[in-house]
Amino acid sequence: xxxxxxxxxxxxxxxxxxxxxxxxxxxxxxxxRFVQLCGINKKxxxxxxxxxxLDHVMLLLRMDITPDEEVxxxxxxxxxxxxxxNEVHDLFGIKFLHNAxxxxxxxxxxxxxxxxxxx
Amino acid sequence: xxxRTIIPFGPQHPVLPEPVHLDLVIEDEKVVEAIPSIGxxxxxxxxxxxxxxxxxxxxxxxxxxxxxxxxxxWGCVGAIEGAMGIxxxxxADYLRTIWHELSRVHSHLLWLxxxxxxFGFESLFNHCWRVREAVLDIFEETTGGRVIFSVCTVGGxxxxxxxxxxxxxxxxxxxIKKETQKLTGVFINDTSVKNRLCGVGYLSKEDATxxxxxxxxxxxxxxxxxxxxxxxxxxxxxxxxxxxxxAGDCWARCKVRIxxxxxxxxxxxxxxxxxxxxxxxxxxxxxxxxxxxLRMEQxxxxxxxxxxxxxxxxxxxxxxxxxxxxxxxxxxxxxxLQGCDLAxxxxxxxxxxxxxxxxxx
Numbered sequence: 128x129x130x131x132x133x134x135x136x137x138x139x140x141x142x143x144x145x146x147x148x149x150x151x152x153x154x155x156x157x158x159x160r161f162v163q164l165c166g167i168n169k170k171x172x173x174x175x176x177x178x179x180x181l182d183h184v185m186l187l188l189r190m191d192i193t194p195d196e197e198v199x200x201x202x203x204x205x206x207x208x209x210x211x212x213n214e215v216h217d218l219f220g221i222k223f224l225h226n227a228x229x230x231x232x233x234x235x236x237x238x239x240x241x242x243x244x245x246x
Numbered sequence: 247x248x249x250r251t252i253i254p255f256g257p258q259h260p261v262l263p264e265p266v267h268l269d270l271v272i273e274d275e276k277v278v279e280a281i282p283s284i285g286x287x288x289x290x291x292x293x294x295x296x297x298x299x300x301x302x303x304x305x306x307x308x309x310x311x312x313x314x315x316x317x318x319x320w321g322c323v324g325a326i327e328g329a330m331g332i333x334x335x336x337x338a339d340y341l342r343t344i345w346h347e348l349s350r351v352h353s354h355l356l357w358l359x360x361x362x363x364x365f366g367f368e369s370l371f372n373h374c375w376r377v378r379e380a381v382l383d384i385f386e387e388t389t390g391g392r393v394i395f396s397v398c399t400v401g402g403x404x405x406x407x408x409x410x411x412x413x414x415x416x417x418x419x420x421x422i423k424k425e426t427q428k429l430t431g432v433f434i435n436d437t438s439v440k441n442r443l444c445g446v447g448y449l450s451k452e453d454a455t456x457x458x459x460x461x462x463x464x465x466x467x468x469x470x471x472x473x474x475x476x477x478x479x480x481x482x483x484x485x486x487x488x489x490x491x492x493a494g495d496c497w498a499r500c501k502v503r504i505x506x507x508x509x510x511x512x513x514x515x516x517x518x519x520x521x522x523x524x525x526x527x528x529x530x531x532x533x534x535x536x537x538x539x540l541r542m543e544q545x546x547x548x549x550x551x552x553x554x555x556x557x558x559x560x561x562x563x564x565x566x567x568x569x570x571x572x573x574x575x576x577x578x579x580x581x582x583l584q585g586c587d588l589a590x591x592x593x594x595x596x597x598x599x600x601x602x603x604x605x606x607x
Contacts, residue, residue: 132476132477133475133476133477134473134476134477134478134540134541135328135477137328137537137538137539139537160455160458161458162458162541162548162550162569162574163550163567163569163573163574165552165565165567165569167554167564167565176552176567178539178550183471183473183475183476185539185541187539205458206456206457206577207457207458207574207576207577209577210573210576210577211569211573217285228281230283233283233285234283234284234285235284235285235288236285236286236287236288237288237290242290242293243293
């Protein structure tokens with residue numbers, strides 16, 4: 128693949144909740160920039176997608192969690208992640224432990240609570 | 247120790263066209279802490295993926311924002327095309343790049359006007375928006391819309407621009423460039439303007455890196471980061487170079503955007519000279535499957551798009567995710583507010599070019 132078409136590179140890497148923080152710490156040490164975090168409702172479980180960038184190439188960590196599983200916050204490594212963890216909490220109902228700036232469910236005003244949650 | 251006071255800033259405030267709230271902790275006119283609150287108008291557009299087919303989602307996604315609507319549409323179809331392995335005709339890629347860069351010109355002119363309005367230079371605001379109108383006229387002539395264009399579609403674009411019109415646009419851009427030069431000199435050189443911008447809202451390169459800042463906000467702090475370098479569109483064929491400043495203050499952020507206006511005009515003119523005569527779209531049939539993550543350099547910075555299909559291909563997507571640049575720059579805005587004078591808070595907020603409409607997609 129040519130150097131100019133970096134946008135075509137799709138690096139998806141599976142990760143388990145117990146390895147998440149260690150991997151994120153390594154990425155921080157390697158100079159990766161945090162890009163975003165989003166949730167996906169897989170009907171019987173959730174999937175979290177963490178995106179990072181190094182030299183304009185993305186790396187995406189894909190993590191499956193059970194509906195009532197609590198996830199460690201990555202805000203100690205990447206403080207700006209507080210926005211996404213609060214967003215995922217308010218939309219999916221997923222709880223993040225040790226979030227550096229926890230809005231306690233008041234980040235988004237939605238007409239129904241946790242609209243993306245598994246019903 | 248001075249007494250601390252908390253001043254609520256927003257969600258309704260003259261410098262905020264859209265609702266965002268800040269709790270400003272003040273000590274002797276200095277801000278010592280700022281706590282942001284968003285989410286007042288969250289629209290849940292991503293959830294419409296459950297009701298709209300993958301070919302229709304572009305019309306939802308481009309309604310995220312009234313300023314960078316075209317870029318959102320391109321990001322959405324780009325992610326879908328990536329997942330489905332669709333190769334877009336070259337002319338469509340050129341047309342997308344032209345419309346996207348025109349969006350950047352109009353966005354930055356709009357922002358310059360808002361900034362002028364913010365520091366009380368009303369006539370400068372009026373002139374910035376007067377020049378911007380000419381760009382909106384180009385949109386109307388080529389797409390039929392001034393805000394929402396609906397020209398991006400999966401597989402290419404829905405409308406072509408004939409070569410004579412393209413040449414006329416190139417000439418029109420020359421006039422816009424001349425008009426803009428009359429205005430930008432005021433932003434860069436005027437003493438009263440510099441008094442409001444220079445040294446205000448300083449964000450070091452280290453802090454910008456730590457806070458994962460994107461777009462002109464990052465480039466004004468010396469970070470060479472621009473998603474147009476990733477090879478999407480035709481940027482590698484039209485001489486793209488990122489605009490970077492190192493001062494890291496409000497003035498540097500203003501200068502980056504001014505430089506980007508001229509860079510965009512030059513790129514559009516080069517694209518018009520080089521645009522090939524090919525088809526503008528390829529037919530797209532079948533259901534959606536696969537996944538693709540794509541980023542676009544919107545006027546405010548990096549935007550992220552992720553399209554994912556179900557395990558069994560259907561007309562619907564399982565997830566369409568959009569992360570907009572303002573989301574990523576709110577932490578940096580909070581950082582620049584710490585230690586600034588209360589009177590400089592509006593300049594700090596304005597120079598991240600916040601788009602709450604994007605943030606509340």
